[in-house]
Amino acid sequence: MENKNFENKNISIYIHIPFCERKCFYCDFLSFSLENIDDVKISEMKEYEDTVERYFQSLFCEIEKMSKYAAKYTIKSIFIGGGTPTSVSARYITSIINIIKENYDVDKNCEITIEANPNSLTEEKAKAYISIGINRISIGAQSFVNAELVSLGRLHKKNHIENAFSISRKAGFDNISLDLMFDIPHQTDESLKYSISKALWLKPEHISIYSLEIEEGTKFYDDYKNGKIDISDNFILRKKYDTIQHILNSNGYEQYEVSNFSKKGYKCYHNDNYWKYGEYIGLGLGASSYFKGYRFQAPNDFREYELYAKKSFDEIKKSVGVLSKEEEMSIFTFTSLRKSEGVDLSKFKEVFNCDFKEVYKDEIRVIEKEFPGATEFDLSKNSYFIRKEYMVNSSSIMCYFMNLEEDL
Numbered sequence: 001m002e003n004k005n006f007e008n009k010n011i012s013i014y015i016h017i018p019f020c021e022r023k024c025f026y027c028d029f030l031s032f033s034l035e036n037i038d039d040v041k042i043s044e045m046k047e048y049e050d051t052v053e054r055y056f057q058s059l060f061c062e063i064e065k066m067s068k069y070a071a072k073y074t075i076k077s078i079f080i081g082g083g084t085p086t087s088v089s090a091r092y093i094t095s096i097i098n099i100i101k102e103n104y105d106v107d108k109n110c111e112i113t114i115e116a117n118p119n120s121l122t123e124e125k126a127k128a129y130i131s132i133g134i135n136r137i138s139i140g141a142q143s144f145v146n147a148e149l150v151s152l153g154r155l156h157k158k159n160h161i162e163n164a165f166s167i168s169r170k171a172g173f174d175n176i177s178l179d180l181m182f183d184i185p186h187q188t189d190e191s192l193k194y195s196i197s198k199a200l201w202l203k204p205e206h207i208s209i210y211s212l213e214i215e216e217g218t219k220f221y222d223d224y225k226n227g228k229i230d231i232s233d234n235f236i237l238r239k240k241y242d243t244i245q246h247i248l249n250s251n252g253y254e255q256y257e258v259s260n261f262s263k264k265g266y267k268c269y270h271n272d273n274y275w276k277y278g279e280y281i282g283l284g285l286g287a288s289s290y291f292k293g294y295r296f297q298a299p300n301d302f303r304e305y306e307l308y309a310k311k312s313f314d315e316i317k318k319s320v321g322v323l324s325k326e327e328e329m330s331i332f333t334f335t336s337l338r339k340s341e342g343v344d345l346s347k348f349k350e351v352f353n354c355d356f357k358e359v360y361k362d363e364i365r366v367i368e369k370e371f372p373g374a375t376e377f378d379l380s381k382n383s384y385f386i387r388k389e390y391m392v393n394s395s396s397i398m399c400y401f402m403n404l405e406e407d408l
């Protein structure tokens with residue numbers, strides 16, 4: 001859908017750092033470590049370091065290049081994710097931020113987040129991040145139970161999380177998020193509650209909690225296929241989710257998305273922008289963008305990415321085209337349904353010039369039959385949303401609005 005009104009607007013920037021110290025057993029993110037770097041024909045440490053260096057040179061070039069096309073935009077958030085941004089030298093992160101600040105119009109209140117792994121965040125790195133203006137840190141804790149961390153293939157232990165948290169506070173971070181996981185194999189109700197209580201004890205401003213997904217191509221997928229691990233049925237999953245919602249809500253964390261809870265005033269602007277159909281520029285290996293009405297993704301291969309990073313936006317546009325109105329409506333709807341506030345019906349009408357209820361009347365009827373009471377229209381707020389107790393089933397509900405997914 002061609003949109004002519006992408007001018008003088010706010011935008012977010014995502015930066016992908018595709019390196020990790022080791023591949024976790026459940027991870028299908030685009031990240032490489034020395035252990036599996038053979039996949040990209042690199043077997044020696046020196047070659048790995050050269051790859052890292054060459055990657056950043058291409059990334060810097062891409063950041064600068066895209067700025068030419070974003071001259072009329074104000075950057076409201078920057079998110080440095082991965083992979084593991086803390087696994088690489090802080091000088092690379094410093095250069096990224098400096099290049100963005102030199103080439104883009106960065107809002108003075110821009111939210112700048114970096115993802116951190118507890119075992120690779122050092123005092124020096126945390127101080128370096130603060131000194132260049134990074135103002136939010138998201139620590140991948142996952143669990144406070146050492147046996148669970150080992151079973152996930154994580155390199156850190158519980159004490160590393162506490163240490164990383166304290167390092168971050170001392171360095172000056174007043175906006176810290178902790179990532180947790182539930183439905184980890186062999187995790188009990190008690191151990192889940194224990195991890196949440198330890199997280200609460202640290203008093204982070206924000207908590208994200210995701211259920212473990214078994215993804216093809218991971219060690220967990222093989223274990224699952226071989227009957228070594230199991231996944232919870234919907235009843236158990238809902239029970240765990242209820243526990244999480246109850247504990248976090250009663251401790252002052254408001255749920256604003258399927259997996260995200262925050263203290264008042266600490267929603268993650270960056271992720272909220274995705275769910276609100278905002279524009280974003282993704283920079284780096286495999287990063288996706290939604291920019292000036294175009295949706296495109298950088299290659300997943302290092303060599304191809306080196307060439308792509310130099311391509312003009314006009315060349316990229318030619319190779320991607322634009323999605324249809326129906327496809328964009330579908331994206332708008334299923335991303336909005338992730339949020340507690342759901343689909344903004346007025347905004348839907350404003351963007352697509354048609355009525356949400358009319359467009360999706362069949363889907364809504366089926367959902368009401370399959371998941372009675374799970375969704376609701378709030379006409380006072382002009383919204384359509386998934387009720388909190390059904391959010392654990394949100395992917396099944398969203399599927400009904402993703403009937404065009406195969407064409408995307």
Ligand code: SF4
Nearest residue numbers: 020023024027082083
């Ligand atoms: S640290 Fe994160 S990105 Fe890296 S392998 Fe583990 S889960 Fe994947």
